[in-house]
Amino acid sequence: MRLSRRRFLVGAVAAIPAGSIGRWPTHAQTETLSAISAVDVNAREIPFFDPRDATHVRYGSLEFRSGLVLTSSFKGFGGLSALHLDPKGELFISLSDKGYWFTGRIVYKGKNLSGLADVKSTHMLGPDGKTLASRGWFDTESLAFDGAYAYVGIERVNQIVRFDFSKGGIQSRGEPIAVPLAISKLPFNKGLESLVFVPKGQVLAGTLIAISERGLDASGNTLAFLLGGPTPGQFTVLRTNDYDISDALLLNGNLLILERKFSYSKGVGIRIRRMSLGAVKPDALIEGPTIFECDLGYEIDNMEGIDAHVTAEGETVLTLISDDNFSMIQRTLLLQFTLVDP
Numbered sequence: 001m002r003l004s005r006r007r008f009l010v011g012a013v014a015a016i017p018a019g020s021i022g023r024w025p026t027h028a029q030t031e032t033l034s035a036i037s038a039v040d041v042n043a044r045e046i047p048f049f050d051p052r053d054a055t056h057v058r059y060g061s062l063e064f065r066s067g068l069v070l071t072s073s074f075k076g077f078g079g080l081s082a083l084h085l086d087p088k089g090e091l092f093i094s095l096s097d098k099g100y101w102f103t104g105r106i107v108y109k110g111k112n113l114s115g116l117a118d119v120k121s122t123h124m125l126g127p128d129g130k131t132l133a134s135r136g137w138f139d140t141e142s143l144a145f146d147g148a149y150a151y152v153g154i155e156r157v158n159q160i161v162r163f164d165f166s167k168g169g170i171q172s173r174g175e176p177i178a179v180p181l182a183i184s185k186l187p188f189n190k191g192l193e194s195l196v197f198v199p200k201g202q203v204l205a206g207t208l209i210a211i212s213e214r215g216l217d218a219s220g221n222t223l224a225f226l227l228g229g230p231t232p233g234q235f236t237v238l239r240t241n242d243y244d245i246s247d248a249l250l251l252n253g254n255l256l257i258l259e260r261k262f263s264y265s266k267g268v269g270i271r272i273r274r275m276s277l278g279a280v281k282p283d284a285l286i287e288g289p290t291i292f293e294c295d296l297g298y299e300i301d302n303m304e305g306i307d308a309h310v311t312a313e314g315e316t317v318l319t320l321i322s323d324d325n326f327s328m329i330q331r332t333l334l335l336q337f338t339l340v341d342p
Helices: 005-013
Strands: 042-046 062-071 080-085 091-096 100-109 112-123 140-146 149-154 159-164 174-176 192-197 207-216 222-228 233-237 244-251 254-263 267-276 290-295 303-310 316-322 332-339
Touching: 042 112, 042 332, 062 112, 080 316, 091 140, 112 332, 140 207, 149 192, 159 192, 192 254, 207 244, 254 303, 303 332
Parallel strands: 080 140, 080 303, 140 192, 192 244, 244 303
Antiparallel strands: 042 062, 062 332, 080 091, 091 100, 100 112, 140 149, 149 159, 159 174, 192 207, 207 222, 222 233, 244 254, 254 267, 267 290, 303 316, 316 332
16 A cells, blocks of 8 residues: 555644554554654754854855754653654654654744654654664664655664554554665664665666665775666765765755764764766665754754755745754754755
8 A cells, every 4th residue: 555745744743543544453452552742842943053153044055044952851852863744844754762652743833843742752663663773773773764664774784674553653562674784784773774676767767775874895986876766776875074974865866865973073063965866776886975064053952853845935944953862962953944956
């Protein structure tokens, strides 16, 4: 059963009420489902991306729109490592690296972010109905969708789990999929960090692209994999300036790759590079221009999730979310930029 992107998001955010996605689970089934919690999220506006200059809004190919600092008393809130939006940029599905789903609705005031509403959360479940975290599969870092199917990459164990949202939305059970042996050999805590599914009508249609954070080849470039599709195999992404890959997005025939770095010698930064999907093939080394780069002088944190939508006015908007690592000195940020040079 294949569903439109917005339809399954509506179902997930609504916690799968009767008559929406798939079938409402029977009483016997609900006994194994993890409870869904309502989550109150507070939002504080970020008025300027550059705290030193309110007039500075253009950064490479992006223009700052608005941002929020998000906080919550919900003990599982934080560690947000991936983001998926509906076509209007309103309904969202996210996940934390401790194995929680988060769904809800982004609230706008005009073009600006205003807050989050209807936020819900629950544990990710494995094939036996137990939580992924209870299996030690808690470092859930990446998310991609193929219709109603959600693919989740788990970094520390280098597994990919597929959830069929037509069978319960965020309460559905994940089934591990087969992955190449090379994925299982990726380094501990530097493994699968990004997943992108290529839909019909594009080069590599039907392929799940899996990119590591810092699994490197002999030349020091980042390992990536083509799973399924017409040409399964392995390729690499040129690694420069100590940046590690944290997420990726398919947009207008290109991969937009989100990266971050932390080093005592080169500081902290985030970067987005644009690479042609047509260049992605087995044994290829891909690279592309930087379209956005900022350091800690701006309103950034550990940015780990990215997605895009097109507004009613035809503007392409990139939305980024940060993983605060459940640290007192880090923040959960939601940032939006207009792509002005596609």
